[in-house]
Amino acid sequence: MQLCSKHRIHAIDATLLAARLTGRLPRRFWEHKAAEKKTMSKKEWGELQRKLFTFDTVEEFWRYYAHIPTPSAVFYDGKAGKKRVGKPPDDRQIESFSLFKDGISPEWEDSANMSGGEWNLRKSSRDGRDSPMIDDWWQNIVLGLVGHTIEDKDEICGARIVDKSGNKGSNQVFRIELWLRTKDSKVIKKILDKMIEVMLDGKQPKGRGLGADDFQWKMHGV
Numbered sequence: 001m002q003l004c005s006k007h008r009i010h011a012i013d014a015t016l017l018a019a020r021l022t023g024r025l026p027r028r029f030w031e032h033k034a035a036e037k038k039t040m041s042k043k044e045w046g047e048l049q050r051k052l053f054t055f056d057t058v059e060e061f062w063r064y065y066a067h068i069p070t071p072s073a074v075f076y077d078g079k080a081g082k083k084r085v086g087k088p089p090d091d092r093q094i095e096s097f098s099l100f101k102d103g104i105s106p107e108w109e110d111s112a113n114m115s116g117g118e119w120n121l122r123k124s125s126r127d128g129r130d131s132p133m134i135d136d137w138w139q140n141i142v143l144g145l146v147g148h149t150i151e152d153k154d155e156i157c158g159a160r161i162v163d164k165s166g167n168k169g170s171n172q173v174f175r176i177e178l179w180l181r182t183k184d185s186k187v188i189k190k191i192l193d194k195m196i197e198v199m200l201d202g203k204q205p206k207g208r209g210l211g212a213d214d215f216q217w218k219m220h221g222v
Contacts, residue, residue, distance in 0.1 A: 026102040027054070027055060027158075028051050028052075028099070028101075029052045029053050029098070030098040031050050031094050031096070031098075032094070032106070033048040033093065033095060034048075049105070049106065053065075054102060056102075061146055065142070070131075070138075071097060072134065075094070075163035075165065075172070077128045078165070082165070082167075095162060097138075097161050099142055100179075106158060112181050113181065113221070114221035116180040116181040116219075116220055117180060117188070117217055117218050117219040118177045118217070118218050119195060119217060120177040120215065120216050121175065121176045121216075122164065122174075123175070123176070125171065128172055133205055138161045141178070141195065141198060141199055144195070149194070149198055150194050152191050154181075158179050159177060160175075160179070161175070162175045183219065
């Protein structure tokens with residue numbers, strides 16, 4: 001599988017998005033390869049992370065992002081096992097995608113992340129039936145960060161989507177994370193409410209829906 005499948009691009013006011021990017025810090029989009037062994041040094045773990053692109057204009061963002069596959073295209077699909085992308089010797093399994101502000105690494109040890117924590121949502125499904133919905137949730141968060149519709153006074157460091165699935169035969173499990181530099185209860189609650197609003201984009205999933213009780217707050221640096 002090549003790392004070049006296309007996103008279903010939402011209709012976006014590019015002029016407005018470009019205006020929101022003006023004067024903002026650039027951002028980086030990362031992939032994190034799955035570890036090939038259980039015990040790794042900090043250096044080896046760091047080498048699993050790969051910067052895919054950096055952007056600070058809307059044109060640069062779409063130029064690169066349009067060629068990044070959806071999470072469900074490369075994560076475990078609930079059927080055949082975890083997928084590999086690329087050609088040897090660069091073929092690999094992808095464990096996560098991340099979008100972070102430039103200068104902030106998607107790791108707890110980064111000084112910007114240590115003082116805060118993350119909101120995370122764990123979603124499990126069978127046979128990939130929820131994959132389109134989860135892809136949409138992730139893309140809505142990415143666009144929310146790019147367009148600064150989730151941001152609150154520079155408190156957001158970045159976001160990740162992680163493949164938490166087991167081996168072949170297990171359920172498909174995704175985890176969506178929003179990393180913050182603050183622990184202030186009022187601020188993080190306000191950001192969570194906005195995160196959910198942006199994720200759903202007015203479309204509640206069937207059943208009981210999605211709300212704040214589905215998210216877990218996890219501290220970093222402790």
